[in-house]
Amino acid sequence: MIDAIIEYLYRSGYTPQSVESLRPDLPRWVRRLQARGVGQVPSLPVTEERSWDPVDAAAHNELNLLMLQAASDHARNRALAHHLRNLTRVRGFKL
Secondary structure, eight states: OHHHHHHHHHHTTOOHHHHHHHGGGHHHHHHHHHHTTOOSOOOSSOOSSSOOOHHHHHHHHHHHHHHHHHSOGGGOOHHHHHHHHHHHTSSOOOO
């Protein structure tokens, strides 16, 4: 699953340096994703021929939350992080 996460990061626009900086965290990401019910990493990009089902969409949200939480503080979009925490039910819904 780590290789699939690395591919997902590259397809999401991460540079090789960014991926390498996250590599030590990826085993923890795998454990977190599996604990949250994510069994596989969805492929990118999404096209008309290959649309996501609800399981892929949930996996995408979980991965994006991890990616956002790993971002440096000045690069983090707090509103998006808040929305993803609500969407993934990491905590109870808040406005």
